[in-house]
Amino acid sequence: MRTAVINRRRFLAGSMAGAAGAGALSIAGGPGMAQDGCRVPPEEAPHQLTFMQWPVTPEVYGTGRYRRQVQNQIARIANTVAAFEPVIMLAAPEDHARARRKLSGSVELWDIPADDLWCRDSGPLFGRGGNGKLSVRQLNFNGWGRYNLPNDERIAARVAERLGLPLFDSGITGEAGGAEADGHGLLMANESSWVNSNRNPGLGRTEIEVALLAAYGADRLIWGKGVKGQDVTDDHIDGLARFTGDSRVLMMLAETPVTDDPFDASARQLQRRLLDAGLQVDTLPWPEAGRIRDPDSQCSYVNFYVCNGGVIAPQSGDKRTDALATEALRRHYPGRELVMLDTDLLAELGGGIHCATQQMPA
Template structure:
């Protein structure tokens, strides 16, 4: 599995419309998705999958150079329902097809059913004409980050959660990750961000920005539960080495907020018994780590005027050769994730395929 900071051929997204996730019929969220797609498209081809009943609306709202394809889904989290792409120097591009149970199935999952989401990987494999390998385990793309050189980072809270793969040990999961992704070492962080409804996806807490370089969401408020979480992660990272024996350089990225759902924001969401409740005053798992690394840009969420500029400066230092584009992303956060969660990179296939 190539690193996200390696070259891409495309970025895949889905179109939001689910009214029990996205407020006001998803209209504010759709604008945010348009902004993200437009920003990423400065760097690479963007393909947006849309349910049939929203095809014309999406085609009208998205710029002409962004591809819009009919690709049915239950919701719009392409990072988690889309494929994990892998490459081979002789055989080119392929994808891993993990099982998906909406972040916990009937034991804490965020909605039901998820039947359309489970077919997305098969459909994309058909569209691209690439091999698809069924992994046989539940895993979402946001639960892992790799350096492209044999190292994977994840959280125990998510990958070892009994609502994903009951009874699976760290050793069992490491064996599967090695076989499917070609990695040699897993760095296990204890848990993800506070109240992250994905059960602790690593892409909201920590990510690789270069070989042996990681960014970590950071909180200096000792009264905030996130304070302990990020220090637990830092302790692991500072003691860890990657698959090539290098010690990790950890860059701290300030945490926004804390941010909470407003009364007006909550009132615009449909209430269904089969979906995750979003109540006024609920804290959201806000993080600047949830950015997308494109070929020539980094698209980051703007979440908190008190911290946006500082976060942008840190990200610019981490990616001096890329242009940093900030997108107002509160509407995406209200749905439970952010920019990294709604995007999935398609790596550039090797040139010497034969």
């Protein structure tokens, strides 16, 4: 049972400079960009490929064994996804040789430098217009309002430039891991990740909601409260609840209420709001007997990634909850091959497979 707060990327604590702003990138568009008719498609829609990032930041991972272990973890995820669809790994040229030795031939390396591995947050978010053309929606990643990751702050713009795609500025600061879209006009997000002075000082929930709906081409947003300041992401939604189809949600929820746990209280409030909105909500329990014994580093089964023909999901080592997750994911994604991976290293960093991937729609 999850009885303590997640301390995501705790290895960063006190080791890096304060977050920079969104940078001096020249970006077209603005908060009125919904008028371009683009919508971010559902993750289960067909992909052209998957983007990932090669983690190298010594302040986080050092330069020795631990960094190699994390890179091995990212390579394993990339190689697994590459069995279903092409994968592009973003890395500085001086890191290509080392990465190439770990990656399968189905993974292509691009010369776009990355600092850390969290491509869901810093990578390109794609929208598709009614004419089928793609654009990149700039959410202005700023290191979760805490850390200076200069390469990661520029990844979305650099990918858009390389692909020759329009880049539209949402007018707000945040991360795609902090918003979940069903691709049919509905979003959900935790206020703590957006209505927060470390990302959007001076902006209220209504202003941020308008900008998010425009960025995703969505019609309405269901807010959860979330929890500020207890983990680096301020309680990202993608580790808590995911759309698995139109009006269908799968979320993590302790089997009984956890006293004095703000994360549990926020999750139960979100569940009520989703049910009140008429959505089908299935829940999965947090593992209690998995390989990770640190209550600050629990495995979230909903931190999975849907790719062409497959679902890549974390496996905790708790036989009972792993079996429940397997059954639920097969039920929510019939006809897709389910692959469960040991991603304990990412869980210990406060993330998972979804956090490390970003899809480019077909």
